[in-house]
Each structure stands twice: as C-alpha cells, then as structure tokens.
Amino acid sequence: MNQYKSRFKIIAVTCALLGGGFISSCGDDDKEPVERTYGVDGIDVENGDCIELFVAQPGQGISNQKDGILMSKCYNYTIRTGCHWMIVPKTEGAEEWVKFLSTEGDRDSQFWFAVKPNDGFFTRTADFSIVLDGVEQSKTFIHIEQAPTLPTLSLESNIVNLPSEGGSIEVKPTTNTGVLDYTIEYVDGDGWLKIDEEQAANGKYIFSAEKNNGEDEREAKVTFASRLFPEMKVTASLIQVSYTLVSFEDFSALNFTASTNIWESTGERPIEQWTGNAAAIGWAGLLQGTRTASNVNGRKGFVVTGASGRSGAIMSPAFANLGEETSDVTVTFDCVGYVSNTGVRDYSDLYVAITGPGQLEGATEDLTVNFKQLGGSTVLKVNHIEVKNFPNLPVGVFPAGYDEWNSANARLTYRINGATAETRVILMGGYWENARNTNKYDNPDPVSETGVTYRRNNRNNRLGFDNFKVVRIVK
Numbered sequence: 001m002n003q004y005k006s007r008f009k010i011i012a013v014t015c016a017l018l019g020g021g022f023i024s025s026c027g028d029d030d031k032e033p034v035e036r037t038y039g040v041d042g043i044d045v046e047n048g049d050c051i052e053l054f055v056a057q058p059g060q061g062i063s064n065q066k067d068g069i070l071m072s073k074c075y076n077y078t079i080r081t082g083c084h085w086m087i088v089p090k091t092e093g094a095e096e097w098v099k100f101l102s103t104e105g106d107r108d109s110q111f112w113f114a115v116k117p118n119d120g121f122f123t124r125t126a127d128f129s130i131v132l133d134g135v136e137q138s139k140t141f142i143h144i145e146q147a148p149t150l151p152t153l154s155l156e157s158n159i160v161n162l163p164s165e166g167g168s169i170e171v172k173p174t175t176n177t178g179v180l181d182y183t184i185e186y187v188d189g190d191g192w193l194k195i196d197e198e199q200a201a202n203g204k205y206i207f208s209a210e211k212n213n214g215e216d217e218r219e220a221k222v223t224f225a226s227r228l229f230p231e232m233k234v235t236a237s238l239i240q241v242s243y244t245l246v247s248f249e250d251f252s253a254l255n256f257t258a259s260t261n262i263w264e265s266t267g268e269r270p271i272e273q274w275t276g277n278a279a280a281i282g283w284a285g286l287l288q289g290t291r292t293a294s295n296v297n298g299r300k301g302f303v304v305t306g307a308s309g310r311s312g313a314i315m316s317p318a319f320a321n322l323g324e325e326t327s328d329v330t331v332t333f334d335c336v337g338y339v340s341n342t343g344v345r346d347y348s349d350l351y352v353a354i355t356g357p358g359q360l361e362g363a364t365e366d367l368t369v370n371f372k373q374l375g376g377s378t379v380l381k382v383n384h385i386e387v388k389n390f391p392n393l394p395v396g397v398f399p400a401g402y403d404e405w406n407s408a409n410a411r412l413t414y415r416i417n418g419a420t421a422e423t424r425v426i427l428m429g430g431y432w433e434n435a436r437n438t439n440k441y442d443n444p445d446p447v448s449e450t451g452v453t454y455r456r457n458n459r460n461n462r463l464g465f466d467n468f469k470v471v472r473i474v475k
Contacts, residue, residue: 038081038132048139051077053115055146061114062099069099074112082107083132087141094126098144118146121177121228151177153224153232162240166211168196170204171236177226179203188218193238209240213474217241246321246329246470253277254298260405262304262391262464263341268297271314282317286371286426288433299464302405304338305429306346306462309436313428315373318356319470322421326357328473329419333427334410337387338462343394346460348387350412351428353380358419367431380426383414387463397448405466415473425468430461 043049053075061074079085086104089095100113118124123145130141156172163169173180182205184193196206205222212218219239226232253276256269269278270293271285278298285294295312297304305312319329337348351367354360355374363381370377389409392398404410416423436459445453 038079038083038085038130038137040077040079045139045141050140051142053142053144055115055144057118057147057149059097059115059117059146061112062116069101069112069114071101071112074101074114076110076112078108078110079105079130080108081132084134085109086131087111087128088131088136090127090129090140091125094128094144097124097146098126098128115144115146117149119149121151122148124148149176151175151226151229151232153177153180153226153229153234155224155234155236158234158236160207160236160238162207162209162238164212164241164243166209166243168206168208169238170206171222171238173205173224173234173236175224175226177228177232179227180224181227182225183223185221185223186219187221187237188216189214192218192240193220193222207238211243212240213242213244215242215245215469215471217245242471244472244474246319246327246472247317247468248470249281249283249316249468251281251298251302251466253281254303255300256298257300260300260302261341262299262336262338262404262462263393265297265299265304268299268304270294271296271298271303274298284315284373286313286315286369286373286428289370289372291372302336302464302466304462304464305427306338306460309459311428311430311432311461313369313371313426313431314465315355316425316427316468316470318421319419319423320421322419322423322472324421326418326420328415328417328475330471330473331414331416331425331469332411332471333468334405334407334466335387335389335412336404336410336464336466337390338460338464339390339393341393343397344455344457345390346462347430347456347458348390348463349384349430349461350387350463351380351382351384351426351431352414353382353426353428354416354419355380355424355426356420356422358416358423361415361417369428369431370433382428385412387412394452394454396450397452397454399450407467410466419470425470427463427465429463436460 043051061070063070084106087100097116098113102111126144127140128142130137153175160169160171192209194208199206217239219237221235221237223233223235257264257267272293285296287294295307295310296314303314305314335350338346360383362383365382365384367380367382368377369380389404391404392402438459440458442456445455447453
C-alpha cells in the first residue's frame with residue numbers, strides 16, 4: 001500500500017480526503033473490526049491518498065507568543081462521515097507539536113489544527129489515523145513533514161582589535177546550537193593572549209593581553225566550533241598593534257616608476273600631484289619661499305628629495321599615535337644617495353630636524369631655512385651628516401653584491417626626547433635657495449675604499465628615503 005502516492009510539493013499544501021472502505025456501513029453492529037466509509041473534500045482516500053503537508057520551520061497557526069492557536073491561520077478540513085470520528089497519533093510525540101482544536105466529533109464536521117515551530121535541527125514527521133465508531137482505519141489520515149531549524153554560527157566581527165597598551169575585549173560568537181568549543185592559533189608570538197576560562201564556560205569569551213612592547217603588531221586566530229556540529233566553525237583574528245610603534249611608512253602606496261633604481265626617474269610624480277592612497281599617507285613637500293614645487297618626487301616604493309640643481313625637503317606626519325603622552329622616541333629610516341647610470345654621484349648632505357615639541361639628539365648646527373609651511377624664515381637645529389650609501393656604480397665602488405636598499409647599508413637612526421603628538425620630522429637633501437646651474441666636480445676625483453675612482457658633482461644633492469619608523473622608547 002502506498003500511503004503517500006500523491007505529494008503536493010509546496011509548504012503547507014491544503015489537501016482533503018475522499019473514499020474509504022466498503023465492507024459495512026457505520027451503523028453495522030458486526031463484531032469483527034471493519035473499514036468504515038469517510039471522506040474529505042478533494043482527497044482520494046480510497047486509493048491511499050491522505051492529507052499530506054510539507055510545513056516550513058516556523059510552523060503555521062500558532063500565535064506569535066506561542067501560547068495559543070490562531071483559528072484564522074490554522075489548517076481547516078471538513079470530514080464527511082456518518083460515524084463518530086476520532087483523530088489519533090500514529091507517531092510518538094506528534095501531539096506535542098501538532099495541536100488540534102478538537103480530535104473527535106460526530107458525523108460531518110470541521111476540524112482545525114496548527115503546527116508549532118520546529119526548534120530542532122532535523123526534519124520531523126507525524127502521522128495520524130482516523131478512528132470511526134471505535135475502529136481505527138488502516139490508511140494514514142494525515143501525514144506531516146516539517147523543515148528543521150537551520151543551525152547557525154556567526155561572529156559580530158571577524159577582526160577584533162586589542163588595545164596596544166594592553167587590556168581586555170570580548171569576542172561575541174552567536175549560535176543556536178548550544179555549547180561552543182574554541183582554539184587559539186598564534187600567528188605571531190606564542191601565549192600572549194589569555195582567555196577568562198570561567199566566563200567562557202558560561203558562553204562569554206573575554207580575551208586579554210599585556211602591553212605589546214614589540215615593534216610589530218601581533219595576531220592570534222580564535223576559532224569557535226559548535227560542539228553539536230563540529231564542522232561548523234567561525235574564526236576571529238585578534239590583532240594587537242605595537243604599543244611602541246608610533247608610525248611606520250614604507251611608501252608602498254607610491255608606484256610611479258617602473259624601477260627602484262634611483263637613477264631611473266621616468267614617471268616620477270611630484271608630491272604636489274599625489275592623489276588617493278599616496279596623498280593619504282600625510283607627508284608634505286616643503287616649499288621654499290614662493291615656490292609651488294618642493295622638488296620631492298614619488299618613485300616605486302620610495303621618495304626622492306631634490307632635483308637637478310635644486311635641493312628638496314620633506315616633512316613627516318605628526319606623531320599622532322602618541323596621544324596625550326610625551327615620550328622619547330627612536331626614528332629610523334633608509335637613505336640612499338643619488339648616482340647617475342654612468343656612476344657620477346650627487347653630493348649627499350642630509351639635514352635632519354624636527355618641528356614641534358622635543359629635542360633631536362645630535363642637532364648641533366643652526367640652519368636658516370625659508371619654508372612656507374614653517375611660516376617663512378626659520379632657524380632649525382639640524383643633525384647634519386654626509387650619506388655614504390650609494391648604488392654600486394661605477395661597478396666595484398662597493399664590494400660585489402652590495403645592495404644599497406638593504407637596511408644593513410641604508411639604515412640611519414636618530415633619537416628625539418620629549419616628543420608629542422605634534423612632533424614632526426624634516427628630512428632635507430642639502431639646503432640652498434637658488435638653483436645651481438653649473439656642474440662642479442671634486443678635483444681630484446674621489447677613490448672608494450675598494451680602489452675604484454668615481455666622480456662627484458655638488459650641483460645636485462638628491463637623496464632617496466624609505467621605511468620611515470618612529471618607535472617609543474619604553475623605560
């Protein structure tokens with residue numbers, strides 16, 4: 001016997017039953033149980049059809065408060081029979097979630113029932129049979145299948161930032177599957193992230209970390225998994241930036257030239273014309289007097305101060321990450337002197353100064369400058385050095401394999417005491433106000449430590465800068 005021969009593939013399909021047995025009428029007094037005759041409009045019960053419903057997870061006919069049945073939303077059918085009828089469950093527990101207003105009546109009658117929401121994670125089914133004058137009919141009268149609640153697991157945010165100075169923060173997974181397990185994977189370092197295990201046992205996940213005194217940010221990944229559905233997982237990245245790192249700029253937003261060779265300038269872009277991400281890094285070319293060009297140009301991942309016959313200067317963003325603090329800081333950056341493709345070097349005087357609060361160690365020279373952004377003629381205390389790092393041109397002027405951008409060769413370090421959020425660093429590749437129009441070479445030509453002779457022209461003083469970093473000195 002096929003009880004479900006005619007399925008209607010929609011949610012809450014309204015069906016009706018017709019047909020039944022024919023051995024005797026409802027009025028017979030036979031002692032042996034026999035099939036009775038009954039019908040429901042539209043359902044061919046004689047051939048095994050039944051009221052067959054496919055119900056969505058929210059159910060139907062239950063009040064929003066889930067404390068009663070809404071007649072207007074219920075399933076409603078008319079049974080046609082001359083007998084006393086009863087609807088009885090064939091599936092254990094079915095009456096717990098399929099709620100009838102009445103499960104029995106006499107002769108032709110209407111009956112109503114509702115289906116409660118399915119809070120479980122699996123499809124559930126219920127079958128009911130009909131009893132006519134005390135005789136249970138062999139065919140299923142009502143068959144219900146209800147869709148499950150879908151298990152869910154999500155995070156309020158996949159990226160959580162921990163305070164650089166240390167502290168606690170809550171990670172908030174949301175699930176309807178009950179207990180969660182968690183694991184911690186350290187991307188950087190090991191063991192620096194702690195969890196309040198007592199709170200975690202109650203479903204609240206509080207993570208804490210000490211102050212990050214390293215110069216780099218650190219990350220740990222926390223994965224939550226449903227204990228009921230172990231394959232269901234979400235991962236949060238907990239990131240703690242360095243407390244000591246005040247700022248870092250690698251000029252990766254600059255991509256104007258095809259090469260990192262300092263002598264290849266095709267495509268370089270003046271800082272006054274930077275837009276988008278390049279402009280957003282916050283560096284400023286300093287304008288001498290009434291000039292509109294600072295002679296600061298962006299290359300491929302680095303910046304060059306100065307141009308042919310012109311000096312140039314650039315100013316860093318303020319140390320905003322110091323907040324309200326006054327701190328001693330270390331400033332480092334990579335610096336490369338300019339050399340032409342024929343091996344002729346520029347002069348390589350570097351003047352480092354600061355504007356705003358603080359004292360730059362080693363700033364023993366007074367240099368009068370005339371920069372518009374500094375309000376005109378200004379005397380700066382500068383730390384003045386001659387950069388010795390250049391590309392290996394002419395070949396052999398440095399040992400084989402020499403890389404001018406390697407930090408071992410290019411890195412310069414300075415200290416500022418008493419810096420604040422308003423302190424800025426000024427880097428000047430030489431300084432003079434009027435253009436130098438004639439070449440002036442050293443005489444005689446210098447000789448490198450490797451014994452190679454090279455030329456040097458003091459008309460120009462171009463310098464390349466990269467990897468500018470400011471770090472708190474933690475006492």
